[in-house]
Amino acid sequence: MDEGTSELQTTLGLEEPGILRLHFAGKSASREAGRVLAPTFDAALSQATSEHRSLELRFERLEYFNSSTISALVQFIRAAQRAGVPVTVVYDAKQRWQAMSFEALQRAMRPFETSGGPSISFIEA
Amino acid sequence: MRHLFQIELPLRQDWEAIAPLRQSVTACLKAVFRDHALCEALAMVAGELLENAVKYGARQPGSERGFALTVVGGPGGVEVEVSNPVDPADPGFERLLAEIARIARAPSPQEAYLEAMRRVAISGTPGRLGLARIAHEGGCDVTASLGTDGLLRVRAMTRRLTPVPPTAAPPA
Numbered sequence: 001m002d003e004g005t006s007e008l009q010t011t012l013g014l015e016e017p018g019i020l021r022l023h024f025a026g027k028s029a030s031r032e033a034g035r036v037l038a039p040t041f042d043a044a045l046s047q048a049t050s051e052h053r054s055l056e057l058r059f060e061r062l063e064y065f066n067s068s069t070i071s072a073l074v075q076f077i078r079a080a081q082r083a084g085v086p087v088t089v090v091y092d093a094k095q096r097w098q099a100m101s102f103e104a105l106q107r108a109m110r111p112f113e114t115s116g117g118p119s120i121s122f123i124e125a
Numbered sequence: 126m127r128h129l130f131q132i133e134l135p136l137r138q139d140w141e142a143i144a145p146l147r148q149s150v151t152a153c154l155k156a157v158f159r160d161h162a163l164c165e166a167l168a169m170v171a172g173e174l175l176e177n178a179v180k181y182g183a184r185q186p187g188s189e190r191g192f193a194l195t196v197v198g199g200p201g202g203v204e205v206e207v208s209n210p211v212d213p214a215d216p217g218f219e220r221l222l223a224e225i226a227r228i229a230r231a232p233s234p235q236e237a238y239l240e241a242m243r244r245v246a247i248s249g250t251p252g253r254l255g256l257a258r259i260a261h262e263g264g265c266d267v268t269a270s271l272g273t274d275g276l277l278r279v280r281a282m283t284r285r286l287t288p289v290p291p292t293a294a295p296p297a
Contacts, residue, residue, distance in 0.1 A: 027144070029143065029144055029147075029172070031140050031176070031179075031180070064169075064172075066173065066176060066255075067173055067176075067253075067254035067255040068176075068251065070242070070254055071245050071252050071254055074242050074245045074246050075245065075246070075249060075251075077246075078246050078249070095162075096162035096165075096166075097162065097169065097262070100166075100261075100262045104235065104238055104239065104242070104261060104262065105242065107235075107239055108238075108239045108242035109242075111243065112246060
């Protein structure tokens with residue numbers, strides 16, 4: 001984590017039927033991460049909803065994120081849940097910081113899962 | 126306290142100054158500790174404290190007085206301190222003290238952090254997760270004090286760090 005100065009990059013992928021993948025790479029340390037990420041999140045959620053796809057958020061190549069980014073991510077997962085879109089979060093548990101961050105996020109989101117509602121799952125890459 | 130190492134860096138009240146400082150902390154700590162995950166966790170701690178200082182520090186046109194980062198390693202652990210001028214009447218100052226008190230009252234740092242994230246999920250508004258993240262992911266106790274010099278000093282001290290000797294210098 002945190003070597004060099006690579007900016008955050010996000011890319012959308014449609015490699016697999018029924019899944020819209022959103023890849024994160026580099027570092028996300030914006031002062032207003034919610035505002036910066038909003039166009040990407042809005043586009044992803046809109047496409048996933050209209051094409052009846054689930055969302056897969058892939059963070060293995062993310063090098064660092066600040067708490068402003070975590071806040072934006074929490075809100076995005078909730079928005080997807082309200083829109084009825086299942087979300088899978090994929091992270092690299094071999095990187096201790098990713099394990100700490102995403103295990104905490106998983107625990108935080110657990111109370112928001114409802115039976116019959118869209119699933120929120122966390123997978124180690 | 127005998128210091129194993131000390132890093133002191135001035136901070137511009139400028140968001141662009143944060144990443145280089147965070148990366149400097151990572152590089153310095155990796156020269157001291159073999160546990161790179163620990164170094165990255167402490168750099169995250171520094172980053173979150175620096176972000177708070179830049180966001181909420183009192184603006185002083187033409188002066189950066191009081192904005193600083195200090196990282197001190199001693200036999201008991203590592204302390205990261207960020208100072209900034211503050212207006213005690215600023216509601217942000219009271220919110221910071223209240224958040225530190227909330228974290229201290231929580232059953233555990235993890236519970237404090239999970240509660241903060243759930244507040245964000247429920248309210249739909251960006252929350253101040255940084256201090257609770259420092260407590261949980263950074264493994265640090267967070268305290269703050271306002272000096273007679275008008276500077277707010279927020280400190281994060283490692284809780285469970287086993288003292289690790291500095292890396293031995295290679296033979297000459």
